Amino acid sequence: MKTLLTGNEAVALGAYEAGVLVATGYPGTPATEIIEKISIYPDVYTEWSVNEKTALELASGVSLSGRRALVAMKHVGLNVASDPLMSLAYTGVNGGLVIAVSDDPGMWSSQNEQDSRLYGRIAHIPVLEPSDSEEAYVFVREAFAMSERFDLPVLLRLTRAISHTSTVADVNGKRKEYSKKYTVNTEKNVLLPPFTSERRLSLQRRMEGVRQYIPSSGLNRIENNPPLPPFSKGGKGGLSKNIGDDIGIITSGIAYQYVKEVMPEASVLKLGIVYPFNPQEIKEFARSVKELFVVEELGPFIEDSIRALGIKVRNGLLPEIGEMDQFILGKALMGNYTLTGEICKDNHATLCPGCPYLGVFYLLSKKSIFVGGDIGCYTLAVHTFPDVIDSTLCMGSGISQATGYSLSSGEKAVAVIGDSTFFHSGIPAVLNALYNKANILIIILDNHVIAMTGGQPHIGTGKGLMGYKKKQTIDDCLKGLGVDSVRRVDAYNLKQINHAVREGLSVKGVSAVIVDGECILKKKSDTQFYIDVEKCSFCGSCLLVGCKAIVRSDNSYIITEDCKGCGLCVQLCEKKTIKRQYKNNLCR
Amino acid sequence: MFNSVKKRQSRDNIKIIFAGRGGQGVLTVSSICAHAFLYTGYDVKKSDIKGIARRGGKVISSLIAGEKVYSPKINPEMADIAVILSQDIELALSEDTVLVLPTVEEIERYHKSLNIFCLGKLSALLDIPIRHWEQAIKERFEDGVSGINLTAFYDGRKSAKAQMSII
Numbered sequence: 079m080k081t082l083l084t085g086n087e088a089v090a091l092g093a094y095e096a097g098v099l100v101a102t103g104y105p106g107t108p109a110t111e112i113i114e115k116i117s118i119y120p121d122v123y124t125e126w127s128v129n130e131k132t133a134l135e136l137a138s139g140v141s142l143s144g145r146r147a148l149v150a151m152k153h154v155g156l157n158v159a160s161d162p163l164m165s166l167a168y169t170g171v172n173g174g175l176v177i178a179v180s181d182d183p184g185m186w187s188s189q190n191e192q193d194s195r196l197y198g199r200i201a202h203i204p205v206l207e208p209s210d211s212e213e214a215y216v217f218v219r220e221a222f223a224m225s226e227r228f229d230l231p232v233l234l235r236l237t238r239a240i241s242h243t244s245t246v247a248d249v250n251g252k253r254k255e256y257s258k259k260y261t262v263n264t265e266k267n268v269l270l271p272p273f274t275s276e277r278r279l280s281l282q283r284r285m286e287g288v289r290q291y292i293p294s295s296g297l298n299r300i301e302n303n304p305p306l307p308p309f310s311k312g313g314k315g316g317l318s319k320n321i322g323d324d325i326g327i328i329t330s331g332i333a334y335q336y337v338k339e340v341m342p343e344a345s346v347l348k349l350g351i352v353y354p355f356n357p358q359e360i361k362e363f364a365r366s367v368k369e370l371f372v373v374e375e376l377g378p379f380i381e382d383s384i385r386a387l388g389i390k391v392r393n394g395l396l397p398e399i400g401e402m403d404q405f406i407l408g409k410a411l412m413g414n415y416t417l418t419g420e421i422c423k424d425n426h427a428t429l430c431p432g433c434p435y436l437g438v439f440y441l442l443s444k445k446s447i448f449v450g451g452d453i454g455c456y457t458l459a460v461h462t463f464p465d466v467i468d469s470t471l472c473m474g475s476g477i478s479q480a481t482g483y484s485l486s487s488g489e490k491a492v493a494v495i496g497d498s499t500f501f502h503s504g505i506p507a508v509l510n511a512l513y514n515k516a517n518i519l520i521i522i523l524d525n526h527v528i529a530m531t532g533g534q535p536h537i538g539t540g541k542g543l544m545g546y547k548k549k550q551t552i553d554d555c556l557k558g559l560g561v562d563s564v565r566r567v568d569a570y571n572l573k574q575i576n577h578a579v580r581e582g583l584s585v586k587g588v589s590a591v592i593v594d595g596e597c598i599l600k601k602k603s604d605t606q607f608y609i610d611v612e613k614c615s616f617c618g619s620c621l622l623v624g625c626k627a628i629v630r631s632d633n634s635y636i637i638t639e640d641c642k643g644c645g646l647c648v649q650l651c652e653k654k655t656i657k658r659q660y661k662n663n664l665c666r
Numbered sequence: 667m668f669n670s671v672k673k674r675q676s677r678d679n680i681k682i683i684f685a686g687r688g689g690q691g692v693l694t695v696s697s698i699c700a701h702a703f704l705y706t707g708y709d710v711k712k713s714d715i716k717g718i719a720r721r722g723g724k725v726i727s728s729l730i731a732g733e734k735v736y737s738p739k740i741n742p743e744m745a746d747i748a749v750i751l752s753q754d755i756e757l758a759l760s761e762d763t764v765l766v767l768p769t770v771e772e773i774e775r776y777h778k779s780l781n782i783f784c785l786g787k788l789s790a791l792l793d794i795p796i797r798h799w800e801q802a803i804k805e806r807f808e809d810g811v812s813g814i815n816l817t818a819f820y821d822g823r824k825s826a827k828a829q830m831s832i833i
Binding site for chain 2: 080081082210239242243244245246335336338339403404405
């Protein structure tokens with residue numbers, strides 16, 4: 079049956095059909111929908127894990143027991159899960175284990191752009207890369223088969239343009255259950271010297287098996303191969319004048335689609351398995367063409383590997399950064415592409431009107447103090463209050479960065495971190511701060527949801543993908559860890575926040591303030607505010623809170639339809655000219 | 667040598683951009699349209715702006731359909747048709763792009779089904795049999811709502827056809 083699926087939906091469906099028993103992950107654009115989509119099938123156990131490392135470790139336990147497991151995350155999530163990944167290559171699997179990772183070239187919604195194909199090389203695991211949704215659907219099933227056949231975890235690498243594009247896929251929707259027996263095998267599964275020695279050697283043999291399998295896998299294919307004998311004399315003579323006979327392109331993933339747009343006549347070796355390589359396959363293709371190019375998004379991963387085989391590749395034309403498209407490729411191949419500096423397009427999002435984080439950032443923006451930021455919506459505050467956050471690195475980093483800054487400067491420093499990020503990887507940082515007697519104030523922005531990725535639940539909410547779960551409050555968590563000074567304040571009460579922050583800063587040691595306000599996108603409000611234009615002195619105080627619902631109109635300020643009725647601006651208005659109104663009530 | 671590189675963004679393929687603000691149902695109509703193309707037997711690719719961008723309020727979806735579609739990407743200036751539900755959206759379209767825009771009266775009249783009304787307008791410009799439109803719309807909505815939406819769709823289709831006959 080032909081249907082339209084996004085790449086993420088295709089991975090979910092393919093994994094379902096492959097008989098996956100467990101699917102785990104942590105939300106992250108552009109990978110989030112993989113787990114969300116697979117959670118609709120009742121015969122798959124799905125969970126949002128606390129972080130990517132635990133997600134992969136849990137899945138590996140499922141694999142060990144003899145069932146198939148899928149793990150999904152964004153590229154930076156794979157860094158968090160990289161520790162178990164490296165060792166899982168050594169132990170291998172029992173039931174198939176596939177890790178679907180989606181990269182974000184162009185950083186549409188990420189702190190960096192990185193190339194997850196490289197994990198194939200450092201972990202010694204196969205990496206499969208689909209070019210559209212149908213391939214994603216087919217490849218995920220093939221990945222499970224390969225995982226079991228070669229006793230290895232398999233990486234399924236997607237990129238934003240694959241994950242978030244709907245393309246036509248021919249699917250059957252039938253699930254085939256899969257299960258194997260578990261037998262104790264200490265020498266295989268306990269990575270302890272001297273067992274590790276045999277596992278290392280075995281890993282080499284298993285990867286060699288994959289290398290040999292590649293040509294028969296059907297995942298790599300040659301298109302428009304010119305009718306040339308494999309050993310033509312240095313590429314001279316006998317060549318057709320058609321440029322397709324002269325030029326060979328090795329490509330994979332979404333880049334394949336751009337090649338077909340720009341150079342439809344060229345011979346193409348399309349790699350579905352982007353790691354490892356079968357040297358014979360590459361050499362034969364290289365011999366069949368006069369000039370060889372590699373077209374790939376991000377860095378020269380395939381290109382370097384081919385060059386290492388002693389094959390001549392023309393290089394230096396493609397950009398190594400940013401998301402590619404057919405326009406960039408066309409220019410690059412003609413030698414006239416220059417990077418203009420606009421890698422991230424249209425990404426100047428700000429905090430929503432009525433966001434529970436507006437108040438605390440307004441107050442922090444008035445203080446000159448180091449603020450270590452973290453990953454989440456709240457980082458958008460810097461588009462509203464420039465300089466309010468001093469740094470943002472990765473999940474859970476802000477607390478330790480504040481600790482480090484404070485240690486060096488001798489001043490109290492602040493860390494801001496969201497609720498889910500706190501659970502994800504903030505907890506070890508809090509422990510480290512306590513253990514090493516840091517002098518910091520941790521401000522936890524608790525909006526009761528993983529907001530940035532579209533509102534997923536986490537342990538602090540007590541909800542999960544499959545109904546109710548255990549709920550753990552941040553307050554209890556902090557107290558349990560050993561933070562003595564913990565205060566919870568209302569995100570919409572400026573006085574309360576101000577007081578708590580001042581108190582928190584006066585504490586010597588580790589103190590914490592939890593700013594409590596439900597994500598405004600989840601909240602329904604029946605009130606809005608308006609400015610009484612007659613009494614307004616246009617002092618501009620209300621603008622200070624940074625709410626996008628308050629705008630200037632000629633010589634006055636107005637509150638637009640976007641107002642969520644949070645009342646933050648009211649607390650700043652000196653003339654008390656901001657009034658409440660009920661929605662659908664036209665009497666002003 | 668690369669002067670002979672052809673810029674072939676599959677010229678025969680039809681390229682449509684849908685734009686509007688969050689909550690207007692931009693993605694709903696682009697999805698219905700993509701399915702209508704699929705049922706007619708075309709290859710289709712559709713991409714939506716997602717993630718961080720949704721907080722900006724602007725929603726854009728691009729659709730390419732034809733015999734065979736490779737790249738899912740288009741520049742606004744390549745769009746054959748642009749369906750724009752909100753007047754404050756600016757797109758760098760070319761002069762040749764056919765615009766599907768609701769009038770002020772239509773915005774007031776259709777309000778919540780404005781997106782489907784505009785889809786009806788769009789349908790008058792495309793070579794897709796009516797049964798495939800109906801199938802795509804019915805699949806998208808629950809029974810109770812699909813009737814209202816079909817009415818809006820036909821109103822849009824009629825209004826576009828009436829306009830075209832004037833031209």
